[in-house]
Amino acid sequence: MxxxxxxxxxxxxxxxxxxxxxxxxxxxxxxxxxxxxxxxxxxxxxxxxxxxxxxxxxxxxxxxxxxxxxxxxxxxxxxxxxxxxxxxxxxxxxxxxxxxxxxxxxxxxxxxxRPSNLQSDLVTAARLSYDYVSREVVVDGKTLELTRREHLVLETLLRHLGRMVMRPILMEAVFSMDDEVQPNALDTHVSRLRRKLSDANSGLVINGVRGVGYLLREEQ
Structure with a gap:
């Protein structure tokens, strides 16, 4: 702004x-x-x-x-x-x-x-649905409660489903330039999101390459 x-x-x-x-x-x-x-x-x-x-x-x-x-x-x-x-x-x-x-x-x-390549505000991947307007996350009909930072991580990874998202891109999506960010802050939010997706049996997994970035994909 x-x-x-x-x-x-x-x-x-x-x-x-x-x-x-x-x-x-x-x-x-x-x-x-x-x-x-x-x-x-x-x-x-x-x-x-x-x-x-x-x-x-x-x-x-x-x-x-x-x-x-x-x-x-x-x-x-x-x-x-x-x-x-x-x-x-x-x-x-x-x-x-x-x-x-x-x-x-x-x-x-x-x-x-909303990602430019999407034709709808609602995105579905595996058993998870995400509404880019209401920011509601649903897995098999049940709402998945996420923090604001976890929402931002998920939204960014969903935009690039199946592709590696470089760490700087995730950092910009989750934190503003005025935020005081600890070195491992991003990894903490990703780790918590990964655990919640697993506990909810969403069918989605987050893979990471240390120091490079993260990738959201559907379980095989």
Whole structure:
């Protein structure tokens, strides 16, 4: 999120955390360029009125750098001409302030929370079903209780079912750049998720290569 209104960022960060969304934050265009180059993001939420320029400048920079992350412009400039200008500059969506939080969340989901190759919000693998909207995990009709971090690990691994997910990708999906992360924190969350999947007889197993990453696959 690229936004200089600290109070709004603080409020949205709490809301996002409760929805299992990891957010990085930059207050200026210059900070946003560094964060965008350092981390991979599903969606970029971008204000226009920033201390060092119009946020739309960032879109051109991102695209020139090969960054195709969808951009949602969230700004007080809500006139039709402003929206047209934003969309013409490459924004994928445009939402004016003030806004309803549920609408913002719905637009975020539409832009990037669901894997692009999926045709449904509901994913089924072995005996497990996962709803990317409600974030409910069900195994053989029974809800599987997971922590927020475990949800993020599972969601990321499901996006790459049967393929190795590199450790840096998982780290970015589970932790924000502001989190104080212990060296073995990711491994702890994966280990707990692995045990819960096994105890629930989900038919899914998590294999890992030390220092490289993890792979979610169906039992043979």
């Amino acid at each position: 690229v936004e200089d209104e600290v109070e709004m960022v603080t409020a949205l960060r709490e809301i996002f955390l409760n929805r299992g969304i990891v957010m990085n934050h930059a207050e200026t265009l210059s900070e946003a360029r560094i964060v965008a180059e350092t981390y991979t993001h599903d969606v970029i939420i971008l204000d226009r009125q920033l201390p060092d320029g119009d946020g739309l400048e960032l879109i051109s920079y991102l695209r020139a750098d090969g960054n195709l992350a969808p951009v949602l412009v969230l700004t007080a400039r809500g006139e039709i001409s402003h929206k047209v200008e934003g969309l013409d500059h490459g924004a994928d969506d445009y939402l004016a302030k003030p806004f309803a939080v549920e609408e913002l969340l719905a637009r975020i989901r539409a832009l990037g929370r």
